[in-house]
Amino acid sequence: MNKSQSLYEQARLVMPGGVNSPVRAFNGVGGTPLFIEKADGAYIYDADGKAYIDYVGSWGPMILGHNNPDIADAVCKAVHKGLSYGAPTGIEVELANLVTSIMPSIEMLRMVNSGTEATMSAIRVARGFTQRDKIIKFEGCYHGHADYLLVKAGSGALTLGHPTSPGVPTDFVKHTLVCNYNDLESVRKTFEQYPNEIAAIIVEPVAGNMNCVPAKPDFLQGLRDLCDQYGALLIIDEVMTGFRVALGGAQEYYNITPDLTCLGKVIGGGMPVGAFGGRAEIMAQLAPIGPIYQAGTLSGNPIAMTAGYTALNLLTQVGVYPQLDSLTAKLANGLLAAANQFNVPLVVNHVGGMFGLFFTTQKDVTTYADVMKSDVELFKKFYHHMLSEGIYFAPSAFEAGFMSLAHGDDEINQTIDAAKRFFKTLK
Numbered sequence: 451m452n453k454s455q456s457l458y459e460q461a462r463l464v465m466p467g468g469v470n471s472p473v474r475a476f477n478g479v480g481g482t483p484l485f486i487e488k489a490d491g492a493y494i495y496d497a498d499g500k501a502y503i504d505y506v507g508s509w510g511p512m513i514l515g516h517n518n519p520d521i522a523d524a525v526c527k528a529v530h531k532g533l534s535y536g537a538p539t540g541i542e543v544e545l546a547n548l549v550t551s552i553m554p555s556i557e558m559l560r561m562v563n564s565g566t567e568a569t570m571s572a573i574r575v576a577r578g579f580t581q582r583d584k585i586i587k588f589e590g591c592y593h594g595h596a597d598y599l600l601v602k603a604g605s606g607a608l609t610l611g612h613p614t615s616p617g618v619p620t621d622f623v624k625h626t627l628v629c630n631y632n633d634l635e636s637v638r639k640t641f642e643q644y645p646n647e648i649a650a651i652i653v654e655p656v657a658g659n660m661n662c663v664p665a666k667p668d669f670l671q672g673l674r675d676l677c678d679q680y681g682a683l684l685i686i687d688e689v690m691t692g693f694r695v696a697l698g699g700a701q702e703y704y705n706i707t708p709d710l711t712c713l714g715k716v717i718g719g720g721m722p723v724g725a726f727g728g729r730a731e732i733m734a735q736l737a738p739i740g741p742i743y744q745a746g747t748l749s750g751n752p753i754a755m756t757a758g759y760t761a762l763n764l765l766t767q768v769g770v771y772p773q774l775d776s777l778t779a780k781l782a783n784g785l786l787a788a789a790n791q792f793n794v795p796l797v798v799n800h801v802g803g804m805f806g807l808f809f810t811t812q813k814d815v816t817t818y819a820d821v822m823k824s825d826v827e828l829f830k831k832f833y834h835h836m837l838s839e840g841i842y843f844a845p846s847a848f849e850a851g852f853m854s855l856a857h858g859d860d861e862i863n864q865t866i867d868a869a870k871r872f873f874k875t876l877k
């Protein structure tokens with residue numbers, strides 16, 4: 451038994467499934483999850499000392515690669531000034547200014563501690579502001595684990611085959627309307643059915659919780675138009691896409707102005723941070739200046755703010771996003787060419803620093819239904835082959851992959867070569 455296996459055995463006795471968040475338990479691919487000891491640049495190292503090229507990047511935030519020295523130094527300095535005060539700090543103002551300058555649709559924001567908090571708070575504000583109860587979400591999109599959002603959600607929920615969760619009273623989800631991703635008609639019909647009751651649409655602008663499914667070019671603009679027509683707010687959930695598909699997130703990439711934006715993991719540079727923000731008129735409804743309540747003892751934590759501020763500053767440097775895009779494209783095109791060489795049916799989607807692999811004979815994958823047609827069993831075999839060759843993808847066919855700036859040609863070529871060896875075995 452290696453160290454990961456031994457730790458897993460111990461972990462399962464004291465933590466459900468041996469983990470603190472479901473997908474990492476390897477339920478989606480089978481086998482023992484790797485227990486990680488440390489990470490550096492493009493690599494993570496497991497408890498047995500084996501190195502892996504990492505395409506999980508802590509599920510998105512590690513755009514600069516692991517253990518970035520500037521972030522690590524800034525955090526160490528901040529630690530020596532005390533871990534938390536529960537009072538306002540200058541670094542919160544600096545990070546807020548940086549975010550509002552990068553994403554102009556965010557005039558005001560509030561920091562929280564996770565993506566889940568960001569989406570549930572944004573929805574509360576949207577409901578309070580519009581004085582309406584219903585929301586629209588899309589099948590296969592995940593917005594954290596708030597009760598009323600755990601309806602046809604993606605990622606862990608898809609992996610485990612429990613699209614909705616016991617423990618969520620039916621009454622709590624009665625205001626959640628579910629539409630089809632990349633299908634404007636389904637949204638239009640829903641608005642026609644409830645013209646004055648829908649507070650907001652919440653959407654992943656590139657769906658990253660049913661693998662990686664980019665929005666079609668007219669989809670987000672269509673949502674914007676429908677929201678304007680019916681007096682609803684558009685909430686873009688950029689927990690994954692923010693500062694990843696472009697510096698200004700998917701809203702910059704697609705040129706769409708939301709009313710509210712949710713941010714997560716990336717804004718903390720890997721520390722537990724989230725944020726939601728948008729038009730000042732809407733955000734001014736929040737306590738203490740408005741009636742809508744939202745709070746957090748550790749929100750705006752100085753260590754997390756320091757990590758986020760340092761990370762985002764580094765990301766504003768010229769050339770970062772062209773490089774991230776070109777590394778991702780190189781991997782995507784290389785994997786596709788390798789699959790073609792061995793006649794393995796593969797679709798590769800990619801936007802900015804996100805990508806998704808689908809073993810499928812379909813021409814493209816643009817909807818939840820398309821995603822569900824992909825060959826999960828083949829993905830599992832591919833997954834374990836790649837893992838054995840020291841390449842760490844997300845352990846589920848329904849999760850996106852993430853590129854970092856620390857990945858270079860060597861890592862990408864090694865990944866493509868490992869995939870080739872797998873495709874060859876299928877001949």
Ligand code: PMP
Nearest residue numbers: 564565566592593594687689690
């Ligand atoms: N929204 C999106 C789009 C996400 O991908 C996630 C998590 N992966 C969340 C919200 C929830 O974030 P957290 O896990 O930090 O609560």
